[in-house]
Amino acid sequence: MARRAAPPGAGPAYYSAAPPRRAIHDPNESAFSRFMREEIWAPEKLPGNIGILSGLVVFFGGIAAVRTWGELMIPAFTELSDKMSLLASSRSAARHVLVPPAELWVSCFHTSPSRQAVKPKPRGSLPPPSRTKLVKDVASKKWSKKPKKSSRYEPPPVVEPPPKDPVPHEGRQDMRNNEKEVLRMNFDRPSRRPRRRSETSRKEDVGPLPSSLSLSEDLDRRRGGVGRQREDAGPSTTTVPLKPKVVTRLTDESVVSSRSESVEGLPSEFTSPPLMEGLLEMVVDVLGPHARPTPIQALSLKHLFKRPSPSSSTENSPQYHQYLLASETGSGKSIAYLLPLLQNLKLSELERAKSTSEPRDSGNRRASNPLSSFAKDLLHVVKLRVMCASRANTQSRQRVTASKMAEAFENVEGEFTVGANQRGKTHPVDVLVGTPSKILEAVRGRKWDHEEPKFEDTWDTEEGGRQRRRKVTVGEPQISLADVEWVVVDEADVLFDPDFQEETRMLLADISAARGHPVPFEQELDLATQEKEPSPLDYPFNLILSTATVPASLASYLDRYHPALTRLASPNLHHLPRTLTTEYAAWSGGNRDADIEQRIRRVWYEDAQNGVSEKSKILVFCNKSARVENLGEHLREKGIPNVALTSSSEERLRGSNHHLDGFLREKGEGVAAKGDAKGKSAVKKDATEDKEPPHVMITTSLLSRGLDFSPSVKHVFIVDEPRNLIDFLHRAGRSGRAGESGKVVIFGKPKGRGSNRTREIRQKVGALVA
Ligand SMILES: Nc1ncnc2c1ncn2[C@@H]1O[C@H](COP(=O)(O)OP(=O)(O)OP(=O)(O)O)[C@@H](O)[C@H]1O
Numbered sequence: 001m002a003r004r005a006a007p008p009g010a011g012p013a014y015y016s017a018a019p020p021r022r023a024i025h026d027p028n029e030s031a032f033s034r035f036m037r038e039e040i041w042a043p044e045k046l047p048g049n050i051g052i053l054s055g056l057v058v059f060f061g062g063i064a065a066v067r068t069w070g071e072l073m074i075p076a077f078t079e080l081s082d083k084m085s086l087l088a089s090s091r092s093a094a095r096h097v098l099v100p101p102a103e104l105w106v107s108c109f110h111t112s113p114s115r116q117a118v119k120p121k122p123r124g125s126l127p128p129p130s131r132t133k134l135v136k137d138v139a140s141k142k143w144s145k146k147p148k149k150s151s152r153y154e155p156p157p158v159v160e161p162p163p164k165d166p167v168p169h170e171g172r173q174d175m176r177n178n179e180k181e182v183l184r185m186n187f188d189r190p191s192r193r194p195r196r197r198s199e200t201s202r203k204e205d206v207g208p209l210p211s212s213l214s215l216s217e218d219l220d221r222r223r224g225g226v227g228r229q230r231e232d233a234g235p236s237t238t239t240v241p242l243k244p245k246v247v248t249r250l251t252d253e254s255v256v257s258s259r260s261e262s263v264e265g266l267p268s269e270f271t272s273p274p275l276m277e278g279l280l281e282m283v284v285d286v287l288g289p290h291a292r293p294t295p296i297q298a299l300s301l302k303h304l305f306k307r308p309s310p311s312s313s314t315e316n317s318p319q320y321h322q323y324l325l326a327s328e329t330g331s332g333k334s335i336a337y338l339l340p341l342l343q344n345l346k347l348s349e350l351e352r353a354k355s356t357s358e359p360r361d362s363g364n365r366r367a368s369n370p371l372s373s374f375a376k377d378l379l380h381v382v383k384l385r386v387m388c389a390s391r392a393n394t395q396s397r398q399r400v401t402a403s404k405m406a407e408a409f410e411n412v413e414g415e416f417t418v419g420a421n422q423r424g425k426t427h428p429v430d431v432l433v434g435t436p437s438k439i440l441e442a443v444r445g446r447k448w449d450h451e452e453p454k455f456e457d458t459w460d461t462e463e464g465g466r467q468r469r470r471k472v473t474v475g476e477p478q479i480s481l482a483d484v485e486w487v488v489v490d491e492a493d494v495l496f497d498p499d500f501q502e503e504t505r506m507l508l509a510d511i512s513a514a515r516g517h518p519v520p521f522e523q524e525l526d527l528a529t530q531e532k533e534p535s536p537l538d539y540p541f542n543l544i545l546s547t548a549t550v551p552a553s554l555a556s557y558l559d560r561y562h563p564a565l566t567r568l569a570s571p572n573l574h575h576l577p578r579t580l581t582t583e584y585a586a587w588s589g590g591n592r593d594a595d596i597e598q599r600i601r602r603v604w605y606e607d608a609q610n611g612v613s614e615k616s617k618i619l620v621f622c623n624k625s626a627r628v629e630n631l632g633e634h635l636r637e638k639g640i641p642n643v644a645l646t647s648s649s650e651e652r653l654r655g656s657n658h659h660l661d662g663f664l665r666e667k668g669e670g671v672a673a674k675g676d677a678k679g680k681s682a683v684k685k686d687a688t689e690d691k692e693p694p695h696v697m698i699t700t701s702l703l704s705r706g707l708d709f710s711p712s713v714k715h716v717f718i719v720d721e722p723r724n725l726i727d728f729l730h731r732a733g734r735s736g737r738a739g740e741s742g743k744v745v746i747f748g749k750p751k752g753r754g755s756n757r758t759r760e761i762r763q764k765v766g767a768l769v770a
Pocket residue numbers: 287291292293294297327328329330331332333334335547548705706707708710733737738
């Protein structure tokens with residue numbers, strides 16, 4: 001490169017003051033020292049390099065520190081995490097959705113490790129979380145020496161399986177199956193609301209119908225030996241000629257399906273014998289000349305008309321039997337138990353009259369059951385006297401006058417005359433009908449169970465006045481049960497459910513005591529419990545239990561306390577009547593009352609299309625009283641007269657039947673003045689005569705049992721989901737009775753939210769179709 005020339009006149013200063021800056025290369029200098037000199041230590045680059053270098057040191061130092069810290073800490077955190085299963089529900093939900101490290105973090109963040117060592121406490125008792133404490137504790141753990149990991153593979157320690165239960169819990173699996181079954185059977189959704197007592201007690205109902213309702217033969221086999229004992233005992237060991245392995249679960253597919261096959265070998269007609277002439281006459285009168293016995297009646301004709309042989313039954317130890325009659329709704333169970341009962345009463349009365357000159361009226365009841373009008377219908381010829389223990393006939397409501405009693409006994413056939421009960425005379429009655437509580441009241445005296453002290457009492461009130469408690473007078477017993485020979489418990493599943501079982505058992509025990517053979521009575525008895533050793537109840541009278549459904553609690557009670565019970569079951573038990581069809585109606589998504597109204601109008605339109613002159617009667621079931629009232633109001637506004645009946649309805653509180661009379665009367669017929677629910681005994685015609693009778697009755701499960709609406713009611717609407725399948729069977733069973741056609745319409749949501757539920761119900765109802 002050419003050197004620049006010095007300006008003219010420039011001296012040596014020029015050269016020293018501004019020498020051109022250029023590197024002086026040492027030819028021996030290494031590349032590294034040159035790089036360090038020029039790139040690192042060069043004054044203009046040095047500050048930047050120092051910055052980069054310190055950054056790198058911090059970065060790698062940090063990684064190393066975190067790694068060491070992590071190695072030490074993660075086992076500690078894992079341990080903590082395991083112990084932190086006490087997480088509250090929200091956090092435990094987080095555990096399930098978060099990936100493990102996050103889970104660890106969540107756990108650590110919320111819980112103090114000092115709590116981990118102690119047993120998890122229930123939520124709510126934990127103190128507020130303390131993160132500071134966690135850090136402190138973890139810090140102390142950090143310094144504890146970690147055992148060095150061996151490079152050699154060591155197999156994990158062998159964990160011995162826990163020893164098996166020395167005594168296996170019998171039935172545990174069954175219980176689990178049972179629970180599943182309960183879930184399957186139950187229409188109820190799980191609810192967080194605490195159950196009220198009545199709801200809890202109804203829980204029994206929602207249980208599975210038992211597989212234990214097998215016929216007696218099957219039952220004996222399972223018990224191993226009971227059958228033998230019973231064989232010795234005499235005729236009560238009769239087995240049922242239906243398929244011996246009938247197992248009646250609601251969803252059991254193996255239930256006998258062919259009626260003709262199942263009634264083989266049973267009487268196919270009402271004949272005399274076994275019926276006595278007068279009774280046969282009455283059956284023909286009530287049911288018509290072509291009536292054939294239903295399966296349960298055929299079973300009754302075969303087994304319940306056997307009179308104990310003189311050898312097995314003596315004056316001092318007569319032979320008594322226990323029967324269960326179980327068959328679907330509307331299958332004629334009332335006749336099945338009334339015929340043998342009435343015939344037996346009549347025959348024993350005739351026998352007694354032959355052997356002694358004792359007058360007929362002993363003043364005591366000889367049978368007790370909760371059904372009267374039907375019995376009265378049957379008794380025109382055989383002349384037995386029936387009385388109904390209801391509010392109208394007992395002193396619990398108001399003073400009974402001779403005229404009131406005369407009214408109450410107006411329909412009693414035979415020689416019965418109303419006596420002056422008030423003057424201490426007795427009322428001879430052959431059949432007493434009533435609820436256990438009403439009969440107990442008549443037996444023990446009015447207000448026998450009153451909890452208030454039976455004396456007058458006064459005390460000072462807070463306001464300074466004096467309060468007076470009225471004296472409670474326990475009434476005189478009105479009847480004696482010493483002569484009771486037959487007891488029928490109709491709707492046995494209800495009368496032995498937790499709400500009523502105590503009164504029912506108490507009444508049975510009272511009758512036994514009155515007859516001089518007391519039986520043990522436990523006030524607080526859980527019928528479903530298997531804990532106690534059962535002591536069979538041997539009542540000194542004939543006992544018939546009648547029911548359309550047998551819940552698990554009843555089956556287990558009968559198995560344990562009534563081993564000698566003869567179980568007679570129709571093949572269609574726990575199914576809908578065969579003549580009942582099911583239909584599903586969809587909510588439109590708008591006003592549900594309007595949907596129901598539309599469906600009602602459709603029924604009547606179809607009636608008109610089919611040439612039916614009288615509109616069909618429709619029974620609508622809701623779950624709540626408020627819903628009943630609202631729907632009633634809506635229909636009334638739309639010009640559909642109806643009867644809305646709830647437990648708090650005025651008429652019901654008065655104990656009157658007129659609401660039913662109004663619904664069941666035909667056009668041109670007046671409302672019954674008194675007595676008969678069907679209005680048959682209406683003599684007085686009234687202003688309602690020319691009015692269009694209501695064709696719709698809306699109610700709750702209040703009317704789902706025991707009432708025979710046939711043949712008036714052909715349509716049942718189920719607008720709210722019933723509590724369980726048993727409830728459904730009883731509601732639907734108000735129609736399609738005694739071989740009459742009927743239809744049950746079930747409302748539900750076909751799509752959208754709630755449609756799964758509808759599908760589920762449809763499936764369950766489908767399983768009930770015979
Ligand atoms: N053999 C028969 N032939 C024709 N009709 C009958 C016969 N037996 C009973 N009935 C009629 O069947 C109807 C229903 O009878 P009942 O009330 O006894 O049935 P149920 O089985 O007790 O019903 P639920 O379980 O619902 O109380 C009655 O109207 C009765 O007159």
